Amino acid sequence: MGETAQEPLVHIQDFRMDFGDTTVIRDLSFDVHAGETFGFLGSNGSGKTTTLRALLGIYRPTAGTLHIGGKVFEPRDGASLGYLPEERGLYKKEHVLDVMVYFGRLKGLSKATARSWSEDYLERVGLAGKAKTRLDKLSSGQQQKVQLGVTIMNNPGLLILDEPTKGFDPVNRRLLMDIIEEHKRAGATVIMVTHQMEEVERLCDRVILLKDGVSRAYGTVEEVQEEFGGTVYRVTHDGPLPASALFDVVSQENGRAELSPRPGATEESVLLALVDAGAGIRSFTPARISLDEIFIQVYGEQHELAEG
Amino acid sequence: MKSSSRFTANSMNWRKAEMAMGQHNLGTVISFEFFRTIKKRGFVIATLALPVILVLIFALVYASNASTKDTAAAQKSARFAFTYTDASGIIVPAAAKLAGGTVAGDPAAAIAAVKDGTSEAYFAYPADPAKESVKVYGADKGMFENDKYQAVAKELLAVSAQNQVGSPELTAALTGAVKFDSQTFKDGSVAPGVGGIIPPLLFLVVFYISMILLSNQMLNSTLEEKENRVTEMILTTLNPTTLITGKIISLFAVGLVQILVFLAPVGLAYLFFRDRLALPEVDLSSLVFEPGPMITGALLTLGGFTVFTGVLVAIGAIMPTAKEAGTVFGPLVAMMFIPFYTFSLIISNPGALIVQIFTYFPLTAPVTALLRNGFGTLNPVEATIVVVELFVVGTLILRLAVHLFRYGSIEYGRKLSIAGTFRRNELAAK
Ligand SMILES: Nc1ncnc2c1ncn2[C@@H]1O[C@H](COP(=O)(O)OP(=O)(O)OP(=O)(O)O)[C@@H](O)[C@H]1O
Ligand SMILES: [Mg+2]
Numbered sequence: 001m002g003e004t005a006q007e008p009l010v011h012i013q014d015f016r017m018d019f020g021d022t023t024v025i026r027d028l029s030f031d032v033h034a035g036e037t038f039g040f041l042g043s044n045g046s047g048k049t050t051t052l053r054a055l056l057g058i059y060r061p062t063a064g065t066l067h068i069g070g071k072v073f074e075p076r077d078g079a080s081l082g083y084l085p086e087e088r089g090l091y092k093k094e095h096v097l098d099v100m101v102y103f104g105r106l107k108g109l110s111k112a113t114a115r116s117w118s119e120d121y122l123e124r125v126g127l128a129g130k131a132k133t134r135l136d137k138l139s140s141g142q143q144q145k146v147q148l149g150v151t152i153m154n155n156p157g158l159l160i161l162d163e164p165t166k167g168f169d170p171v172n173r174r175l176l177m178d179i180i181e182e183h184k185r186a187g188a189t190v191i192m193v194t195h196q197m198e199e200v201e202r203l204c205d206r207v208i209l210l211k212d213g214v215s216r217a218y219g220t221v222e223e224v225q226e227e228f229g230g231t232v233y234r235v236t237h238d239g240p241l242p243a244s245a246l247f248d249v250v251s252q253e254n255g256r257a258e259l260s261p262r263p264g265a266t267e268e269s270v271l272l273a274l275v276d277a278g279a280g281i282r283s284f285t286p287a288r289i290s291l292d293e294i295f296i297q298v299y300g301e302q303h304e305l306a307e308g
Numbered sequence: 309m310k311s312s313s314r315f316t317a318n319s320m321n322w323r324k325a326e327m328a329m330g331q332h333n334l335g336t337v338i339s340f341e342f343f344r345t346i347k348k349r350g351f352v353i354a355t356l357a358l359p360v361i362l363v364l365i366f367a368l369v370y371a372s373n374a375s376t377k378d379t380a381a382a383q384k385s386a387r388f389a390f391t392y393t394d395a396s397g398i399i400v401p402a403a404a405k406l407a408g409g410t411v412a413g414d415p416a417a418a419i420a421a422v423k424d425g426t427s428e429a430y431f432a433y434p435a436d437p438a439k440e441s442v443k444v445y446g447a448d449k450g451m452f453e454n455d456k457y458q459a460v461a462k463e464l465l466a467v468s469a470q471n472q473v474g475s476p477e478l479t480a481a482l483t484g485a486v487k488f489d490s491q492t493f494k495d496g497s498v499a500p501g502v503g504g505i506i507p508p509l510l511f512l513v514v515f516y517i518s519m520i521l522l523s524n525q526m527l528n529s530t531l532e533e534k535e536n537r538v539t540e541m542i543l544t545t546l547n548p549t550t551l552i553t554g555k556i557i558s559l560f561a562v563g564l565v566q567i568l569v570f571l572a573p574v575g576l577a578y579l580f581f582r583d584r585l586a587l588p589e590v591d592l593s594s595l596v597f598e599p600g601p602m603i604t605g606a607l608l609t610l611g612g613f614t615v616f617t618g619v620l621v622a623i624g625a626i627m628p629t630a631k632e633a634g635t636v637f638g639p640l641v642a643m644m645f646i647p648f649y650t651f652s653l654i655i656s657n658p659g660a661l662i663v664q665i666f667t668y669f670p671l672t673a674p675v676t677a678l679l680r681n682g683f684g685t686l687n688p689v690e691a692t693i694v695v696v697e698l699f700v701v702g703t704l705i706l707r708l709a710v711h712l713f714r715y716g717s718i719e720y721g722r723k724l725s726i727a728g729t730f731r732r733n734e735l736a737a738k
Contacts, residue, residue: 056544060715078545089537094344105336106545150541 007070009034009158009189010055015064017050017213024050025213028064032206034157037180037190039200039221041291042210043299048193049086049162051210056083056160068158079108082156084164086193088147092136096122096146099135100153107154114153121149125175141167148176152183159183161192165199177202197291207291209298216298221291228294231286233259233270238280244273250293258293333546337554338561345525345562355566359573366573390429390460391418396437400468407464419445431461444490458490507598509682511605515612515674519644522563526620527637529555530713531630539713548714552706556617604681604691611698612674616644618705619671625712643671647679658685667694670701 008031017025054061104114209217246265250258391412412418421427434440446457627633666676680686
């Protein structure tokens with residue numbers, strides 16, 4: 001009753017997860033607001049899937065609060081949830097349409113609605129001819145499309161997608177991004193795990209970066225870029241780049257480099273230092289740091305830095 | 309695609325979808341599981357194979373065996389010495405003598421003679437056979453032989469009555485209404501009639517048939533979700549209790565369909581060709597359906613079912629693949645047959661330690677208790693304890709199975725540590 005529009009739809013507070021003696025997630029807190037598209041980022045094994053599973057009650061959290069809509073998730077809320085698990089799988093020996101209708105029914109659709117919705121969906125993703133085919137006779141990308149269909153059936157208000165574009169070719173990846181975007185525009189809240197930064201830049205309002213079970217960055221894409229230095233300098237050069245107290249070399253190959261200024265450094269001071277050192281500068285462009293670079297910056301760090 | 313308003317403007321709408329989802333989902337699960345099972349080609353073949361074989365056997369028997377007359381006819385004319393008393397005056401002494409009978413002077417002495425084995429049988433025809441039953445006493449000759457006493461007593465009454473009435477049809481009508489009470493004696497005490505043993509033992513048959521038909525599917529019921537990695541989708545859509553309940557109910561329905569298909573040819577053969585087949589003539593009227601053993605039998609069967617279903621589903625929840633689950637399956641099936649090793653003890657000496665252990669150990673209890681119930685050596689107190697135990701243990705194991713599925717099945721490809729699922733709970737509870 002006391003809820004306000006600002007109350008987050010997903011609220012995670014001080015979440016900790018141990019498997020045996022290993023702590024996989026520690027003190028993780030973040031919110032996802034209704035209607036936003038949230039990017040859940042992190043390197044392999046950083047704990048994204050574990051967090052989503054704990055949020056959905058598949059794992060029991062060791063400690064902390066994980067709420068959806070102000071309470072712990074229960075399967076009966078599943079009708080409003082579209083979850084695409086990282087471990088894909090459906091009843092392989094059944095027909096595509098039967099499986100879709102089954103899940104549609106479980107999500108509260110009538111048989112007729114589930115059926116016609118599924119047929120429309122299969123038509124759209126180019127599987128109209130496969131409705132009566134057994135799932136294990138489909139290619140893995142085709143199976144993925146069916147699974148995505150099951151996920152977005154009944155237009156769930158909350159979509160939780162664990163690497164949705166995994167295994168899709170570029171054309172189908174585009175199709176999938178379009179579908180997610182439609183749901184986003186229709187007002188659905190989307191949480192997606194992805195390793196594709198261009199997807200994040202295209203779709204996500206806010207992101208969290210997880211590393212080894214700890215949040216390393218959290219906020220809007222701009223805020224995160226700001227936090228990681230905000231700007232970089234893209235340079236092309238003929239000579240060797242000097243080591244300098246003014247900047248770090250983020251990347252460097254074939255005469256192109258990205259430099260990240262250290263605190264206190266300005267465009268002029270960096271450029272001057274380069275020219276003075278005889279780096280043979282041919283162009284010098286200040287730009288926003290890309291998420292890719294942030295990602296590499298965060299995950300390229302040594303372990304001891306993670307503790308600092 | 310139009311989006312619903314849930315989760316969107318206001319998270320308060322989140323719970324709107326709850327409704328009576330549980331009930332609705334149970335029905336959905338049952339029908340999905342049921343129809344996809346019976347539509348499988350393998351299932352259809354397996355289910356139809358047995359009746360086809362039965363029909364073939366019937367056909368062979370029909371062709372080669374049309375000449376054999378039924379055993380009841382042989383029993384009617386069985387010859388043995390017996391004594392009788394006739395208060396009705398219907399029995400024609402000549403006919404009785406022809407059949408091997410002599411009149412007994414004192415009924416009590418005649419019964420005593422049967423008991424101690426000096427006389428083979430004694431029939432007491434009452435004054436009014438239409439109202440009182442004919443008492444038949446015989447020396448125990450084994451379950452199937454024992455029917456001959458009643459057959460002869462009945463035949464003698466029929467022959468005598470026909471003599472007096474002069475019309476076979478009338479006689480048949482008359483003797484059909486006469487009730488016979490048979491008692492056979494073994495070592496001086498009453499031996500249970502076969503009619504009293506068979507009906508409660510039918511539950512044992514029901515138990516075995518249903519376990520044979522269903523156990524493998526029970527074992528595999530949750531394995532499929534695991535092997536196909538569909539558990540996560542299921543666990544976020546459906547209460548695991550609903551899923552497992554739905555699966556078990558659909559399995560029962562599938563088993564019922566199989567039993568009906570199996571029985572169909574038997575029933576048809578019985579209806580249309582019973583005269584031509586050398587089927588053992590089971591006189592249904594001689595079966596005694598005592599309510600006590602029958603109710604106990606039904607409860608033991610259901611309880612045994614619950615226990616085995618729970619164990620099988622739990623094993624399915626622990627094991628990552630069907631192949632690994634199969635290794636536990638053999639010993640479990642053995643548990644269902646082991647009590648037969650002590651068959652003679654179960655009948656003769658139910659107090660023996662091994663029989664007691666088998667009676668109360670949950671996995672051997674159903675078969676042991678059903679056997680003892682059939683042979684009348686399970687007293688009501690023991691019956692109550694076993695029935696209650698089976699239901700309680702069965703329910704607990706089923707709940708454990710749901711728990712294991714809920715928190716264990718996500719560990720694809722790994723055997724589940726039961727302790728692990730609980731340790732996680734404890735931590736979460738802190
Ligand atoms: N069931 C489990 N038992 C033990 N350890 C686990 C279990 N599930 C995950 N882990 C561990 O938890 C850590 C985080 O795994 P998780 O799957 O959440 O990573 P992720 O961020 O989703 O990685 P990826 O990008 O590769 O999918 C890993 O080190 C993994 O080994
Ligand atoms: Mg993952």
